[in-house]
Amino acid sequence: MTKPVMTAQDVHLFYGKKEALKGITMAINWHQITAMIGPSGCGKSTFLRTLNRMNDLIPEVTITGNVSLEGQNIYAPSMDTVQLRKKVGMVFQQPNPFPFSIYDNVVYGLRIAGIHDRLKLDEAVETSLRAAAVWDDVKDKLDQSALALSGGQQQRVCIARVIAVHPEVILLDEPTSALDPISATKVENTLLELREQYTIVIVTHSMHQASRISDQTAFFYQGELIEMDNTKKMFMNPADQKTEDYISGRFG
Amino acid sequence: MDPIAKNLKQRSLSAKIETKGRLITQLCTVLIVLLVLAIFGFIATKGLTLFFHDHGSLWSFFSGTTWSPDKVDSHRQPVIGALPMIVGSFTVTLLAVLVATPFAIAAAIFMTEISPQKGNKILQPVIELLVGIPSVVYGFIGLAVIVPFVQKIAGGSGFGILAGALVLFVMILPTITSMTVDALKAVPRYYREASLALGATRWQTIYKVTLRAGAPGIMTAVIFGMSRAFGEALAVQMVIGNAILMPSSLTSPSTTLTSVLTMNMGNTVMGTTSNDALWTLALLLLLMSLVFNIVIKYLAKRGALS
Numbered sequence: 264m265t266k267p268v269m270t271a272q273d274v275h276l277f278y279g280k281k282e283a284l285k286g287i288t289m290a291i292n293w294h295q296i297t298a299m300i301g302p303s304g305c306g307k308s309t310f311l312r313t314l315n316r317m318n319d320l321i322p323e324v325t326i327t328g329n330v331s332l333e334g335q336n337i338y339a340p341s342m343d344t345v346q347l348r349k350k351v352g353m354v355f356q357q358p359n360p361f362p363f364s365i366y367d368n369v370v371y372g373l374r375i376a377g378i379h380d381r382l383k384l385d386e387a388v389e390t391s392l393r394a395a396a397v398w399d400d401v402k403d404k405l406d407q408s409a410l411a412l413s414g415g416q417q418q419r420v421c422i423a424r425v426i427a428v429h430p431e432v433i434l435l436d437e438p439t440s441a442l443d444p445i446s447a448t449k450v451e452n453t454l455l456e457l458r459e460q461y462t463i464v465i466v467t468h469s470m471h472q473a474s475r476i477s478d479q480t481a482f483f484y485q486g487e488l489i490e491m492d493n494t495k496k497m498f499m500n501p502a503d504q505k506t507e508d509y510i511s512g513r514f515g
Numbered sequence: 516m517d518p519i520a521k522n523l524k525q526r527s528l529s530a531k532i533e534t535k536g537r538l539i540t541q542l543c544t545v546l547i548v549l550l551v552l553a554i555f556g557f558i559a560t561k562g563l564t565l566f567f568h569d570h571g572s573l574w575s576f577f578s579g580t581t582w583s584p585d586k587v588d589s590h591r592q593p594v595i596g597a598l599p600m601i602v603g604s605f606t607v608t609l610l611a612v613l614v615a616t617p618f619a620i621a622a623a624i625f626m627t628e629i630s631p632q633k634g635n636k637i638l639q640p641v642i643e644l645l646v647g648i649p650s651v652v653y654g655f656i657g658l659a660v661i662v663p664f665v666q667k668i669a670g671g672s673g674f675g676i677l678a679g680a681l682v683l684f685v686m687i688l689p690t691i692t693s694m695t696v697d698a699l700k701a702v703p704r705y706y707r708e709a710s711l712a713l714g715a716t717r718w719q720t721i722y723k724v725t726l727r728a729g730a731p732g733i734m735t736a737v738i739f740g741m742s743r744a745f746g747e748a749l750a751v752q753m754v755i756g757n758a759i760l761m762p763s764s765l766t767s768p769s770t771t772l773t774s775v776l777t778m779n780m781g782n783t784v785m786g787t788t789s790n791d792a793l794w795t796l797a798l799l800l801l802l803m804s805l806v807f808n809i810v811i812k813y814l815a816k817r818g819a820l821s
Contacts, residue, residue, distance in 0.1 A: 352712065355705060355708065362727075371710070375719045424709075428713060
């Protein structure tokens with residue numbers, strides 16, 4: 264059951280001359296939650312953003328190595344980033360719904376893909392919001408601005424917005440760090456349910472979060488992947504001394 | 516009393532300075548507010564004289580088409596039909612804004628989304644320069660270039676609303692552009708990222724997110740441009756023909772509120788009906804700029820909410 268959906272081989276990333284990723288090799292397994300942990304500035308968010316080429320937006324970034332999605336190199340010149348990002352969706356640290364209605368937020372990805380059939384859109388809104396576990400909160404106010412929601416609701420609407428375009432992989436960049444604990448728990452439960460249908464990669468600052476929800480965990484330190492393993496094994500019995508120090512709170 | 520208690524009970528030097536500073540700033544603020552109120556009061560009393568003292572009728576002011584305030588009609592009321600210049604003012608303003616807005620938005624998109632480097636290096640200084648050119652220079656260029664051009668294309672004298680609108684278009688383009696640039700720059704980066712991460716192309720992101728999120732700011736820019744166009748006097752006066760007639764076409768000589776004011780203010784005697792009538796035009800201009808300002812404030816408030 265654990266076949267890789269995405270693989271990275273010897274990925275180096277430079278901001279100008281500074282090397283932010285120093286040869287990352289990892290496999291992201293199908294329908295699992297992969298957590299990336301590590302101290303600030305260790306490169307985990309940067310690596311996450313190489314998986315859907317969001318780093319392309321930053322000038323002076325050079326990337327070497329190979330990242331592939333279902334065997335296809337996503338950095339090949341023939342790769343269409345628009346198609347790639349439909350397959351590899353992303354949820355950001357700050358809840359960032361558009362300043363539109365909740366409905367318009369969720370169907371944004373569908374509309375830009377050229378789907379305008381009202382029935383299809385209505386259906387997508389309900390299934391996506393249900394999948395993101397926020398349907399009951401917002402079903403009566405779909406035409407209200409998404410900015411009027413609480414932070415946790417906003418973040419789950421953002422997750423619904425990604426789900427609506429049916430990606431294969433969902434990347435989440437510290438999705439709960441701007442939320443209160445109760446909202447964070449709701450988002451976590453949402454992710455656990457989504458694992459049935461999606462492959463999830465999550466960057467998190469919270470070791471507890473990683474241990475609670477992920478199947479495998481990767482520990483980044485200073486641009487290197489120190490250790491990656493089954494989450495249980497990694498938290499109970501880490502192979503590397505640095506990993507043990509970090510997860511036991513001795514630094515970071 | 517021991518020195519420590521004395522020290523504590525006295526106001527410190529910095530507290531005294533703070534009181535003084537607050538007094539000075541409050542005084543200045545009050546002065547400015549008084550000044551504005553005085554201007555308003557003055558123009559209002561002067562402008563309303565036409566209706567209260569000279570028995571002008573408000574209805575004929577807004578609906579009449581003949582303007583000769585020194586004469587009286589059969590009801591012994593002064594002939595003060597200001598409709599031609601009101602229509603003239605609004606037409607040049609709307610035309611100029613209608614033409615300028617698409618250009619301004621396109622330029623702003625180029626400067627913020629497509630090529631920020633070139634935008635900042637080349638377009639930004641050009642636009643700042645355009646803002647700084649005195650209006651008489653614009654009018655002169657209009658007189659020398661646009662009027663003959665309109666004459667060649669549309670016939671007639673070339674003077675008229677079209678020439679006025681074209682001159683205003685060039686004058687308000689930089690204003691609208693730079694304010695639209697500010698509006699687009701204020702759209703947070705994470706909206707663009709979210710859109711791109713959902714598989715939107717760059718154009719879809721600009722069109723569906725950036726422009727939409729920046730819409731209140733862009734509207735403010737447009738209204739600001741309108742307010743500038745409406746109040747511009749010299750450049751328009753030089754190319755519009757200054758005939759106080761209902762404009763029959765875009766190329767027939769006509770006039771605006773500001774043009775009538777600048778053309779006639781030296782030719783009337785204080786206290787006469789003709790002079791009072793000019794004050795009424797000034798009052799109308801002031802009220803219009805007030806309206807524009809209120810609309811801008813309203814839009815800014817709505818933008819801040821969303």
